[in-house]
Amino acid sequence: xxxxxxxxxxxxxxxxxxxxxGFGCGVFMRELETQAVETGTxxxxxxxxxxxxxxxxxxxxxxxxxxxxxxxxxxPAVSSVKGKSVSTDEAIAKTVDALKGAKASEIALLxxxxxxxEEHLAFMKIGEKLGVPVxxxxxxxxxxxxxxxxxxxxxxxxxxxxxxxxxxxxxDPYVSYPLLVRRLVHAKEKxxxxxxxxxxxxxxxxxxxxxxxxxxxxxxxxxxxxxxxVIISDLTPYTYAKRLAELVEIAGGKSKxxxxxxxxxxxxxxxxxxxxxQQSFDDIVSKMExxxxxxxxxxxxxxxxxxxxxxxxxxxxxxxxxxxxxxRDTTACSVADVVIATExxxxxxxxxxxxxxxxxxxxAAAGDTPLTGFYALSAILEALGGSALDFTGxxxxxxxxxxxxxxxYKITVPEKKPxxxxxxxxxxxxxxxxxxxxxxxxxxxxxxxxxxxxxSGAGAVKxxxxxxxxxxNGVLDNDNYIELSRCQVKSSALLKGFTADVSCACGEIxxxxxxxxxxxxxxxxxxxRKQPFAKAPITDVVVLRSPTKPNEPEIVKECNVPQ
Amino acid sequence: MSAPENPAPAGAPPAGKPPEKKPPAPxxxxxxxxxxxxxxxxKYIGWSVRDEVRKEGGSGGLVTSILAGALExxxxxxxxxxxxxxxxxxxxxxxxxxxxxxxSAGSMHMLISNPTKYLRQFQNDATIALAVKPCDMRGIREQxxxxxxxxxxxxxxxxxxxxxxxxxxxxxxxxEVYGVNPDDVRxxxxxxxxxxLETTDGEHHAQSIDELEEEDNGRRENCRYCVVKIATNADLxxxxxxxxxxxxxxxxFVEVMTEKxxxxxxxxxxxxxxxxxxxxxxxxxxxxxxxxxxxxxxxxTKEEVFVPMQSQTMTDLKKELxxxxxxxxxxxVCPPCACGTEAKCTAFNDPVDNYDISLFHMIRFxxxxxxxxxxxxxxDVCPADIPLARLYRKFANPMQDELNYVTGMDDRTPPxxxxxxxxxx
Numbered sequence: 004x005x006x007x008x009x010x011x012x013x014x015x016x017x018x019x020x021x022x023x024x025g026f027g028c029g030v031f032m033r034e035l036e037t038q039a040v041e042t043g044t045x046x047x048x049x050x051x052x053x054x055x056x057x058x059x060x061x062x063x064x065x066x067x068x069x070x071x072x073x074x075x076x077x078x079p080a081v082s083s084v085k086g087k088s089v090s091t092d093e094a095i096a097k098t099v100d101a102l103k104g105a106k107a108s109e110i111a112l113l114x115x116x117x118x119x120x121e122e123h124l125a126f127m128k129i130g131e132k133l134g135v136p137v138x139x140x141x142x143x144x145x146x147x148x149x150x151x152x153x154x155x156x157x158x159x160x161x162x163x164x165x166x167x168x169x170x171x172x173x174x175d176p177y178v179s180y181p182l183l184v185r186r187l188v189h190a191k192e193k194x195x196x197x198x199x200x201x202x203x204x205x206x207x208x209x210x211x212x213x214x215x216x217x218x219x220x221x222x223x224x225x226x227x228x229x230x231x232x233v234i235i236s237d238l239t240p241y242t243y244a245k246r247l248a249e250l251v252e253i254a255g256g257k258s259k260x261x262x263x264x265x266x267x268x269x270x271x272x273x274x275x276x277x278x279x280x281q282q283s284f285d286d287i288v289s290k291m292e293x294x295x296x297x298x299x300x301x302x303x304x305x306x307x308x309x310x311x312x313x314x315x316x317x318x319x320x321x322x323x324x325x326x327x328x329x330x331r332d333t334t335a336c337s338v339a340d341v342v343i344a345t346e347x348x349x350x351x352x353x354x355x356x357x358x359x360x361x362x363x364x365x366x367a368a369a370g371d372t373p374l375t376g377f378y379a380l381s382a383i384l385e386a387l388g389g390s391a392l393d394f395t396g397x398x399x400x401x402x403x404x405x406x407x408x409x410x411x412y413k414i415t416v417p418e419k420k421p422x423x424x425x426x427x428x429x430x431x432x433x434x435x436x437x438x439x440x441x442x443x444x445x446x447x448x449x450x451x452x453x454x455x456x457x458x459s460g461a462g463a464v465k466x467x468x469x470x471x472x473x474x475x476n477g478v479l480d481n482d483n484y485i486e487l488s489r490c491q492v493k494s495s496a497l498l499k500g501f502t503a504d505v506s507c508a509c510g511e512i513x514x515x516x517x518x519x520x521x522x523x524x525x526x527x528x529x530x531x532r533k534q535p536f537a538k539a540p541i542t543d544v545v546v547l548r549s550p551t552k553p554n555e556p557e558i559v560k561e562c563n564v565p566q
Numbered sequence: 567m568s569a570p571e572n573p574a575p576a577g578a579p580p581a582g583k584p585p586e587k588k589p590p591a592p593x594x595x596x597x598x599x600x601x602x603x604x605x606x607x608x609k610y611i612g613w614s615v616r617d618e619v620r621k622e623g624g625s626g627g628l629v630t631s632i633l634a635g636a637l638e639x640x641x642x643x644x645x646x647x648x649x650x651x652x653x654x655x656x657x658x659x660x661x662x663x664x665x666x667x668x669x670s671a672g673s674m675h676m677l678i679s680n681p682t683k684y685l686r687q688f689q690n691d692a693t694i695a696l697a698v699k700p701c702d703m704r705g706i707r708e709q710x711x712x713x714x715x716x717x718x719x720x721x722x723x724x725x726x727x728x729x730x731x732x733x734x735x736x737x738x739x740x741x742e743v744y745g746v747n748p749d750d751v752r753x754x755x756x757x758x759x760x761x762x763l764e765t766t767d768g769e770h771h772a773q774s775i776d777e778l779e780e781e782d783n784g785r786r787e788n789c790r791y792c793v794v795k796i797a798t799n800a801d802l803x804x805x806x807x808x809x810x811x812x813x814x815x816x817x818x819f820v821e822v823m824t825e826k827x828x829x830x831x832x833x834x835x836x837x838x839x840x841x842x843x844x845x846x847x848x849x850x851x852x853x854x855x856x857x858x859x860x861x862x863x864x865x866x867t868k869e870e871v872f873v874p875m876q877s878q879t880m881t882d883l884k885k886e887l888x889x890x891x892x893x894x895x896x897x898x899v900c901p902p903c904a905c906g907t908e909a910k911c912t913a914f915n916d917p918v919d920n921y922d923i924s925l926f927h928m929i930r931f932x933x934x935x936x937x938x939x940x941x942x943x944x945x946d947v948c949p950a951d952i953p954l955a956r957l958y959r960k961f962a963n964p965m966q967d968e969l970n971y972v973t974g975m976d977d978r979t980p981p982x983x984x985x986x987x988x989x990x991x
Binding site: 012014016018031033052054056057058059060062063064065066067068070071081177181182184185189207308347413481482516518519520 | 570649651652654655657658660661675680687732733734735737748888889891892893894899900917918920946947948949950951
């Protein structure tokens with residue numbers, strides 16, 4: 004008998020949702036338990052395989068690159084205290100001690116929607132007990148745009164996108180939300196006009212309009228939404244509030260909106276927490292930096308991976324107790340003081356809500372899988388003086404709060420409330436430079452490492468992230484390159500086969516990175532992977548040709564490449 | 567899963583006039599057979615001896631009984647069954663529990679699985695029995711030719727297949743075209759050119775498959791031009807084409823294709839799992855006739871789909887592929903793809919390249935010319951809805967037609983393997 008199959012093996016199949024983004028793709032996860040092989044991977048994960056869930060109303064079995072490789076992203080977390088493996092009960096006890104030893108003002112609870120509605124709600128109950136609301140990471144945005152957030156909730160379904168006459172795209176679907184592509188393809192086949200607003204030309208678009216990050220939409224004549232228009236944008240912790248406000252001011256009340264979300268259950272978490280007074284993402288980070296925050300609990304929300312500032316790992320050390328409740332071994336687990344390991348997402352039971360407002364049940368097909376995550380939260384609540392939680396009761400409460408239909412094939416549109424009057428507030432909101440401190444005027448600095456024509460500012464560009472499931476989840480892919488326009492490639496003196504050095508004013512340099520020539524605006528460089536030189540969503544950088552072709556110096560000589 | 571499919575071809579014209587003048591020919595001749603009567607090449611009608619299996623399994627539950635017998639009598643260590651999570655979806659699961667085999671009796675046309683890639687993960691480390699559609703078996707045989715699946719380790723029961731349907735689409739059609747709650751559907755059947763849904767209240771709801779397909783609501787496109795409808799490439803070829811009215815819904819037609827198939831059938835008889843009789847000549851003829859009608863329809867669809875594509879230019883091809891997001895799912899699910907992680911299509915493809923058409927696709931077009939089995943799994947999973955199966959067939963059809971090579975039907979060496987490089991003088 005083999006190492007792969009033994010007579011006592013058991014194969015469990017779970018119907019779950021991909022955690023790569025908030026699109027809500029259904030997927031089957033197959034877990035093979037054998038006695039001969041305890042684990043399938045070096046990280047301790049069991050042998051896993053995905054299967055395509057072709058009856059899913061969201062994705063009909065289709066998955067993006069992240070989803071196809073989903074089985075490789077379930078390295079289990081291990082419960083620990085100060086890096087030492089402990090039982091889950093010990094980790095829970097340490098968490099309770101930390102919470103009891105801190106004032107409410109010294110505690111922050113973060114849940115961006117990386118887990119089920121039921122766990123998020125259980126976490127909220129802990130927050131209520133402590134007098135500390137659970138933050139979803141989006142509060143800063145809503146704080147700024149006020150009542151306009153009424154337009155960013157459940158609105159348009161993916162099927163509505165397919166029948167739209169006009170679609171305005173403010174996201175790159177190929178990179179950020181790949182399962183949108185087929186919906187747009189269907190819309191285009193039916194004659195939809197698709198206008199892409201942004202820095203990069205998209206093949207799916209019938210018209211591409213270059214809109215720079217700090218351009219006011221009031222100045223973009225092509226942006227003329229009407230009743231036939233569906234506007235697709237997204238809400239992330241880094242969404243620029245002024246742009247969002249302009250979108251709603253101009254199109255609110257006449258066009259339909261579909262706001263994509265980067266986290267699996269960001270929509271559900273947002274709805275459950277919508278009436279709570281949360282701390283913003285920036286508030287939490289600032290308090291961590293100042294030392295004001297003593298205890299941070301992240302529920303399936305890896306602040307280090309989510310934060311585009313590479314220094315976050317260091318900032319974590321300012322906390323007295325960084326506590327991570329996690330279903331996966333993520334970056335934050337490696338630096339957390341306490342890790343409470345829970346079951347993997349595919350073994351969780353309950354529901355998540357996707358970007359279109361569809362409640363998707365997660366049914367642990369294997370039956371009575373222990374819900375370690377939910378009951379860990381319940382145990383913490385009990386230890387803090389609350390009542391133990393009953394899963395069925397919490398599930399019913401969550402469904403009621405969400406006002407959703409439990410049939411995943413039907414989306415319940417919430418009762419239509421009169422939409423708030425739209426008052427122009429965008430002109431009062433801070434501009435990009437104020438929001439992202441590293442954003443400055445083009446060519447504002449020249450890297451000291453620059454060898455080529457540094458004085459003239461050649462190669463100076465703004466770096467922007469093309470956010471995507473791999474980036475948000477801290478997973479590496481084959482995306483270790485930057486993208487520039489053809490003109491920018493010339494300006495940076497780049498040559499085919501050579502690499503680029505990218506540096507920022509902060510002194511960080513990424514050497515010998517590969518580059519791709521893309522149809523996009525000049526003056527920008529895009530990347531999909533977290534870069535040390537980028538401390539903010541938008542950063543001034545200098546891109547120049549690496550001095551030598553990596554690993555092939557002899558070829559450089561032979562070719563006599565002009566310098 | 568284990569039940570045979572399609573008593574009559576999907577989309578086939580209604581059968582001839584009701585036999586008012588002449589009574590229908592019987593399905594069988596002679597008495598119930600002994601195991602030793604079973605021979606390679608023999609054609610039989612069989613059924614399960616267990617009442618509950620006959621009731622749950624389609625057409626008498628013969629397939630379920632053969633699988634159960636093989637497992638209990640130790641001919642195989644495991645059976646692949648389709649584990650249903652609803653009437654519309656199921657995943658292949660390996661089991662060594664005979665109750666799981668019985669529980670999987672019955673099938674739906676929308677349950678599309680990919681047993682080839684599923685089998686690959688077990689690396690020929692156990693003996694496994696499974697029921698397969700013809701295209702599944704073609705994929706398995708292509709893997710065997712590339713030394714990735716050992717046919718000696720597996721036992722296959724081929725099921726006739728007139729075509730499969732996408733689960734989400736058929737669910738939607740059920741609601742919007744049939745006016746039936748999809749959750750109320752208990753069973754479905756294709757008969758005399760109609761897709762019939764049976765609801766929990768016992769009612770039958772029928773729609774013409776031709777009409778459904780005119781609106782792209784019927785079978786998957788590749789099924790409509792598929793050239794293999796009876797899985798004669800498996801150890802046993804089962805189905806209900808050829809079952810005459812006297813055994814309709816109660817018996818399965820089975821043709822023994824290999825000695826292993828005969829052995830498993832003998833085991834089912836001798837172990838008390840199934841009963842068989844010799845199929846009558848008219849029954850065998852009826853089966854051949856249905857197959858012939860199906861193939862003619864496929865040939866017509868093939869022409870409709872591929873003749874216009876002959877004038878396609880590279881620009882058109884580029885347009886078809888422009889929305890590719892590089893997920894790699896098409897390769898991952900591709901039944902004949904045996905390359906594993908060291909594939910040329912991925913090794914030579916670099917996301918920083920700016921070629922008009924990625925090398926990933928170009929290499930796959932070339933690679934699949936002699937191995938594409940036309941199963942359509944690639945199109946099913948493409949997140950950009952690129953009609954990949956059609957594109958692969960566009961390149962594969964000319965070569966396979968020219969060489970009269972039908973992939974996955976026998977042990978014939980793939981054409982590319984036969985190429986001998988000669989030194990140019």
